Amino acid sequence: MDDHDITRGIVELIRTAETTLPQDVITALKHAHTSETGIAKLQLATILANIDLAAKTHRPICQDTGIQTFFITVGTHFPYISHIQQWIHDGLTQAITTVPLRPNAVNPITRKNGDDAHPSPILYWDFNTGDTLQIHTLPKGxxxxxxxxxxxxxxxxxxxxxxxxxxxxxxxxxxxxxxxxxxxxxxxxxxxxxxxxxxxxxxxxxxxxxxxxxxxxxxxxxxxxxxxxxxxxxxxxxxxxxxxxxxxxxxxxxxxxxxxxxxxCWANRHAELLVTADGSWEVH
Amino acid sequence: MTEYHLKSPISPEQIRRLKIGDIIYLTGKIFTARDKAHQLILTLPAAEIPAVLKGLPLYHCGPLVKQERGKWLVLSAGPTTSRRLEMIEAEVMEKLGVSVLIGKGGMGPKTAAALKRRPGLYLAYTGGAGVLAAEQITDVLEVIWLRELGMADAVWLFDVLECGPLVVAMDAHGASLYPKERMCTTE
Structure with a gap:
């Protein structure tokens, strides 16, 4: 298992969620576009053109790259449980400059948001009895x-x-x-x-x-x-x-x-990272 | 749904001619301002407000921008929710001589009254269309208060080319495309 390699998986996870939309959402928007007329149709046409452009240019669909939210399901037999939080931290730090992400985590009272502000991800943990790790990301505006x-x-x-x-x-x-x-x-x-x-x-x-x-x-x-x-x-x-x-x-x-x-919002951005017990990973 | 291709700033005569449902593609200078910039503008003495902003369309937007070889590159720059600024927008418009707002989701009765008074327009850009909007920004002319407010909240002065489709969602005659405001104006 290579920590750097799995950190790369986290970056890919975030990039996929920020720059592309799941096919079911695109299909639903296309269907809505067909059924609407006038201004409503124009809005949906603009949305579809933007999704297309974001995928082609590998840029975030929306300038609000959201608050980074992760739903994590850990198999209790997954061998690297103690590494997971560090992978997410390191992957997110890299994603800020490589995707890139907008500085989006402020102090709720002072509202201070420095451009180098470290985003504090929101983590939801669940467990099962398997030996794999599944991380869903849902960056939400x-x-x-x-x-x-x-x-x-x-x-x-x-x-x-x-x-x-x-x-x-x-x-x-x-x-x-x-x-x-x-x-x-x-x-x-x-x-x-x-x-x-x-x-x-x-x-x-x-x-x-x-x-x-x-x-x-x-x-x-x-x-x-x-x-x-x-x-x-x-x-x-x-x-x-x-x-x-x-x-x-x-x-x-x-x-x-x-x-x-x-x-x-219509941009239901989410993606899934699967890590197996031997440290292999894939992003959907 | 008449389509217009207009230069910024839009003249008061043209503003009065435009009606809800009209579609605009705008070319010229616009500037961004969200919550913090609005608050700051209200606290500053008139003499300290950058003259370059006066009378230009105000875009509710917190862009995603990066610097490459000393040059600003706008990556994604769709609109933010306008309604958050309802309580202070009319005052900011007055102070900056702004007549045209660009945003998403619409504004409330206070801004609607200011649009009638000035005269002014509220133009809706499609929310989430960040990359499309960025492609229509041809130049970053200036960034104001970057260090004080940060990337998303700073005031960015953009040159835009055929920025749109912008829907006239609230016009200078008190009409609105948003269901609630529509009910209010017809009652």
């Missing part, structure tokens, strides 16, 4: 992240209450999160877990429905409801306000009903 919401509903609010608070969040956000958005919803757990579930759902492919029929139905009903708001691409009006809605669930306290809503 603040235009969409600022529109996230946590609602601690009462159990009696039920599905109608959940639907209403998602509708309220999307209509209040209007054009700000760069629609058409992908809406990630976490239901259950506790307050922070509901938001984490919502954010992690952004890694799912577009059109993948929840395994439970009632929830899958709620996802498709929400897609229709949110697209009927007429907010449209960039909030300038149109039929496509969301590209997808994903719901993730887990049990919660009998007295509570947490709903975490995370909006993602």
């Amino acid at each position: 603040s235009g969409s992240e600022n529109m996230s919401a946590l609602k601690m509903l009462d159990p009696c609010d039920g599905i109608d209450g959940i639907t209403q608070c998602i509708l309220d969040t999307v209509t209040t956000a209007a054009g700000r999160p760069c629609p058409p958005t992908i809406v990630g919803v976490g239901i259950g757990g506790d307050a922070p877990t509901a938001l984490k579930l919502g954010k992690k759902s952004l890694l799912r492919p577009i059109g993948s429905r929840h395994a439970e029929k009632t929830i899958a139905r709620l996802e498709t009903d929400l897609i229709t409801l949110l697209n009927d708001t007429g907010i449209g691409p960039m909030g300038l009006g149109g039929k496509t306000t969301v590209l997808d809605v994903r719901i993730e669930m887990m049990p919660c306290h009998p007295a509570g009903l947490p709903v975490g809503i995370v909006l993602q």
Whole structure:
């Protein structure tokens, strides 16, 4: 195993996420472009032209290269667990100048953001019993992240209450999160877990429905409801306000009903790095 | 959806003629300003404000820029969310003599009133279209407050060529393409 080699893998992971979009997102945007007319169609045409240009020039799709967020799944038999944090740190440091990334980590009070500021990545850890390492990166812009919401509903609010608070969040956000958005919803757990579930759902492919029929139905009903708001691409009006809605669930306290809503801009940038026990890696 | 190819700065007569839904491709000088630059401009005495900015279109943008052999290269420079500046934008427009705003997501009633008064326009550039926008920037003429504010928050003075498509999303007659503002103006 070569630490420098795997650090290179982290740089590739970030570069892939920043400069290209997953095919399912491009396909959904092309489909939306076909169905829209007028200004909405023009917005989607501009988006598609930009995706194309970014891939050709290897430049970040959006100048907001986001807050660096990593979902890490470690096999407990993976031999180099103690190296993982250093790989991410070193890879990110290299990516700042080679991708490059915009200095995007400020002190929340002083707002100081030096050009050499070290970005503090957000790390979510999970474990399984395997011997491999999987790292998903989700660099997320603040235009969409600022529109996230946590609602601690009462159990009696039920599905109608959940639907209403998602509708309220999307209509209040209007054009700000760069629609058409992908809406990630976490239901259950506790307050922070509901938001984490919502954010992690952004890694799912577009059109993948929840395994439970009632929830899958709620996802498709929400897609229709949110697209009927007429907010449209960039909030300038149109039929496509969301590209997808994903719901993730887990049990919660009998007295509570947490709903975490995370909006993602059309540029649902994410990529995956897989490292095997012998130190080989690949980026998707 | 009439298409216009205009030179910066856009004249008050032309501003009055433009209506929501019109498409503009803009050529000439524009400058960037986000939250910190807006706050700084409001605290400075008028004499300390760089004269070069006066009357130019103000672009809500925090660009990704790198320096190569002493020359600035803009890599990605799409718009940032305009609404964050709603509380102070009208005052900044007044202080700098700015009539045209470029951004994404729209502004609120205070800015809408300023656009009617000046007269002015709010032009929507497609959010996330960073590389396309960078390709339309032909020159970095000046960067102001780089050391104080950092790359994304500094004021960048750009020469742009056929920058667009820019959608007239709020016009000088009080009309807006954004659903909420549209409701407000028709009531």
